[in-house]
Amino acid sequence: MKQHLIVEVFRSSKHDGMYLYVEKKTGLKEIPEELMKRFGAGISAMTMLLTKEQKLARANTEKVIKGIRETGFYLQLPPVKDEYLLDLYKTPTEAVY
Template identity: 30%
Template sequence: MQCYVYRSRRKQQTYLFLPQRDDFSQVPASLLKLFGDAEFSFEFELSTARKMVLAEASEVKRNIQENGFYLQLPPGEEQAC
């Protein structure tokens, strides 16, 4: 699964992972408002074999498949989804 990552300009170390570039249609409006302006960071191939620093790839993939996005918060903050 190709994954597109956006960083929040409002909140440091907060990232939004999407399955399609620039498609925020599955992200709730209230979350987008809190997230602020989204700046494209990078894209990568998401697979369960991939090692990620702050999340399990399988959890990210599951959230994207179920919700249409994954929100990564800074370390020590509770995940919202």
Template identity: 40%
Template sequence: MLCAVYKTRKKAGMYLYVPGKEAFDEVPEVLMSQFGKPQLVMLVALDKHDTLAGIEKDVVKNSLIEKGFYLQMPPKEEDLLSVHRKAQGLSPYVDEKR
């Protein structure tokens, strides 16, 4: 199965997988409006890969078959200040009562 991967300028790390080049027919209109103008990143033969960007190929493939698209969201960003405060033995959140 051939898969087209698109990125958006609106959110770094967000990618839209569709079952072919410019095959956006099954993608909900609200998602397309929030995604913005898709920019083609690559065409991928799913059968030649076990994972795509850390995602199991079967997850992508099943979503393409069932929904007609797969949306990859960016990983959640870690709050580095909270991590540092915990390492110092402090509460992870800054006390705003000063």
């Protein structure tokens, strides 16, 4: 089995940092409807030749290829925010002059 794919990467119109990798020739037409409702409109971010030796910023290349081959897509979720950053939004702040 060849270890490369021509992949199109779509970014979510609803969630920053969420990306959907699909085989270029298939596009988004075989993505489950429920996933597309949550993902929103797919905005094409790039097309690339993906090989198993290639490094991706936030995804394991072999898992991306395996996901596309087995399910027709690979969903990359946004990075988890550090808990202390989330606490900043919960803590009331007071302006001091």
